[in-house]
Amino acid sequence: MDQVLTILSGLARELILDADDLASVDALAVAAQAGGESGVTALLQLARLTSEAADDAGAVTDAVDRVQDDSALWRMAGLVVVCFAAVRADYPSRQDAQAARTAISARAEIVYTEVSAYGPETLAWLMSLTGVATRYLSRTAAERAPAVRVETGISLPATVLAYQLYGDAGRAGELVDRNRISTSLLMPVSFEAVAP
Structure with missing residues (x-):
């Protein structure tokens, strides 16, 4: 005890x-x-x-x-x-x-x-x-919405991807955290995101 x-x-x-x-x-x-x-x-x-x-x-x-x-x-x-x-x-x-x-x-x-x-x-x-x-x-x-795999073909900043996915660049941190990326400047060409 x-x-x-x-x-x-x-x-x-x-x-x-x-x-x-x-x-x-x-x-x-x-x-x-x-x-x-x-x-x-x-x-x-x-x-x-x-x-x-x-x-x-x-x-x-x-x-x-x-x-x-x-x-x-x-x-x-x-x-x-x-x-x-x-x-x-x-x-x-x-x-x-x-x-x-x-x-x-x-x-x-x-x-x-x-x-x-x-x-x-x-x-x-x-x-x-x-x-x-x-x-x-x-x-x-x-x-909740499901998490999905997103394929871009090229590396883009998380802010651009957040804006394209959600219409809100402020959700870039969510993408970085979910994918455990060290920098938000270049996201991988394949990553996970919550479905919009």
């Missing part, structure tokens, strides 16, 4: 900027140190708060994935963090939302097999939480 609590408190301090939320982190950390069933409940509430109060919802899953801990308790806390982050993150394309849903489902399958030590109420709560998050992601995927 102590190692997971240390990891989760560290993530909270990395992701949360609001002083009131950080005070709540401290209170939940003290409650979690009590151990037992109430300690696990406080730990899961700390995981929820970390995700809900994080300044950048998109960075939350990356932060959880960087953690090097294979304990069942950490995987359970990580699932809570990721589920709450999923409903706050932005998904520009259908495929982005579908990938997030698949990742949560895979994470949940592992946790479900390990959570029995924490009681049936914990398992039921985690299954409900995962169900809400995956339904939200399914609905979001259905509402």
